[in-house]
Amino acid sequence: xxxxxxxxxxxxxxxxxxxxxxxxxxxxxxxxxxxxxxxxxxxxxxxxxxxxxxxxxxxxxxxxxxxxxxxxxxxxxxxxxxxxxxxxxxxxxxxxxxxxxxxxxxxxxxxxxxxxxxxxxxxxxxxxxxxxxxxxxxxxxxxxxxxxxxxxxxxxxxxxxxxxxxxxxxxxxxxxxxxxxxxxxxxxxxxxxxxxxxxxxxxxxxxxxxxxxxxxxxxxxxxxxxxxxxxxxxxxxxxxxxxxxxxxxxxxxxxxxxxxxxxxxxxxxxxxxxxxxxxxxxx
Numbered sequence: 001x002x003x004x005x006x007x008x009x010x011x012x013x014x015x016x017x018x019x020x021x022x023x024x025x026x027x028x029x030x031x032x033x034x035x036x037x038x039x040x041x042x043x044x045x046x047x048x049x050x051x052x053x054x055x056x057x058x059x060x061x062x063x064x065x066x067x068x069x070x071x072x073x074x075x076x077x078x079x080x081x082x083x084x085x086x087x088x089x090x091x092x093x094x095x096x097x098x099x100x101x102x103x104x105x106x107x108x109x110x111x112x113x114x115x116x117x118x119x120x121x122x123x124x125x126x127x128x129x130x131x132x133x134x135x136x137x138x139x140x141x142x143x144x145x146x147x148x149x150x151x152x153x154x155x156x157x158x159x160x161x162x163x164x165x166x167x168x169x170x171x172x173x174x175x176x177x178x179x180x181x182x183x184x185x186x187x188x189x190x191x192x193x194x195x196x197x198x199x200x201x202x203x204x205x206x207x208x209x210x211x212x213x214x215x216x217x218x219x220x221x222x223x224x225x226x227x228x229x230x231x232x233x234x235x236x237x238x239x240x241x242x243x244x245x246x247x248x249x250x251x252x253x254x255x256x257x258x259x260x261x262x263x264x265x266x267x268x269x270x271x272x273x274x275x276x277x278x279x280x281x282x283x
Contacts, residue, residue: 018147033154036100040153043096052083063265067272078261087236087258094225094235095262097153101160101221106214109165113172114198123173130166138163138224142231156233160224167216175209176202215270222263
């Protein structure tokens with residue numbers, strides 16, 4: 001069969017396309033790289049400027065207002081424990097990477113989800129792309145990121161954005177589409193415009209579902225940031241990768257536990273924030 005049909009140079013076409021993009025839009029990629037690197041490093045410096053104990057207390061207060069007392073107490077104890085283990089600065093690096101990636105994913109994903117919920121044609125185009133993005137192995141995202149942005153923090157951010165964006169888009173579309181039809185008909189009967197219907201009815205009622213998408217994007221970004229340590233992304237992922245390559249089981253367990261603590265904090269805060277917003281909207 002292979003002898004009868006000529007082999008398509010698919011890989012060569014992709015390589016040529018990547019080379020053309022790098023040669024044609026090199027200055028654009030350099031600008032994006034400088035912006036992302038400056039954003040992450042600025043966030044790390046800003047958080048590192050605050051004493052670790054005070055920053056842990058501030059995060060605990062934020063958790064108290066967004067979630068529950070238990071989560072606030074766990075946040076305080078967990079962050080102080082990470083500081084005690086000596087991984088405070090790598091934790092800040094990882095947190096800056098995650099927050100930057102998630103912020104960009106939300107800025108792109110939520111408008112796309114809203115657009116897809118309003119236009120059936122857009123939804124038909126977006127869904128196959130999302131299927132491809134969610135089934136593609138995570139390591140594959142690192143290859144074009146390295147070609148376009150070299151190694152370091154920037155390819156980690158770019159790969160994390162692409163990897164974590166699909167849940168935000170899907171759940172935004174799902175949440176808006178699940179708004180009861182009778183409410184939509186009522187707003188139309190009162191002469192509401194599309195923008196008014198979205199901002200005052202559909203998006204407020206879909207907040208819990210949208211926050212679930214935000215939660216999933218944060219978790220995926222965390223996992224991708226760890227994988228991105230293979231291409232030079234700093235943070236706790238780099239410590240895990242170093243422990244694995246050097247066969248240091250104890251250090252690997254410590255850094256892995258630190259990542260789990262950060263993941264639980266972000267997961268619980270976003271879950272409870274979405275629940276509280278949903279209760280306020282219902283009232």
